[in-house]
Amino acid sequence: MRPFIGTYENKVDQKGRVSVPAKFRAVLQAEGYASIVVRPDPERGCIEGYGMDRLERLSDMTPDIVNLGDPNAAPAYQILAESEELTFDPNGRVLIPAWMLEAAGISDSAVFVGLGRVFQIWNPAAHATFRATQLRPAAQARGTGA
Amino acid sequence: MRPFIGTYENKVDQKGRVSVPAKFRAVLQAEGYASIVVRPDPERGCIEGYGMDRLERLSDMTPDIVNLGDPNAAPAYQILAESEELTFDPNGRVLIPAWMLEAAGISDSAVFVGLGRVFQIWNPAAHATFRATQLRPAAQARGTGA
């Protein structure tokens, strides 16, 4: 599978519609999917996106009889319960649910960040902060400025 | 098989009718079924739902004459015995038996939770409690606040 790469900032209109970057769409359509799957990422405060194949794999790994007493089952439960499949409209846009936009603090603009097998959707300001606090120190430790 | 994903809250009217989320119906109809199969889940206090294909798989695995002494047969026996098939009305609703609603504490509203191959139907308040007590601690253990 081709990786998701690059960073793009697109507008979010009042209905919650966003254009998925064409490069990302190309990756998914090469796999035969006309949708993205998204879920909130509470650890980082953004939205995580990927293809349906990733979710189907997770579903297949989860036993028929969900044993929620198993602590290992809780993360899978949460991912499946909180994921939503968003299909592209004819122009390549998706409608992100309002509650998910709120969870990520996204209002009128969103940043798509390719991370290989998955990608993220950020509030632009939050993403800038994340880069400054989480990524730049690591880069500086390696001796690179930015 | 496409997985059941996402969380939806729908109204239960005075007759016990509930709209099955359209996304869930689409999964079942892709399999050729116009119904859901439900059974009470006494361990968690909710209703468990799935497609008839799952029951057929269980039935195939179960011997003609159920040997109740076999501990492996007991879960399949119980699931088969307690399951009810609920067919969609023309609008995509099902009529949940009153006793099952009572067992799950559901009165005027129900939460559908997709879990891949199966889904759950909860009393909204009970589901909120379940998420707070069973899922959030797991997330906090990983270092996340919410």
Place this chain on the structure above:
DNA sequence: CGCTTTCCCATGAGATACCATGCCTCGTCC
């Protein structure tokens, strides 16, 4: 004959598809 259950219709809200516009990028021609 009354009651319960099932089917059908109507309505409003929300989501989806469609159409149109402008910008930016890339390719081509002069």
Place this chain on the structure above:
DNA sequence: GGACGAGGCATGGTATCTCATGGGAAAGCG
């Protein structure tokens, strides 16, 4: 090398359709 032109992509608005939900009528059962 610069200007022009074409195509793709992002974006905004509008129309259509699906879905969820409530009520009512008809049929089956006790």
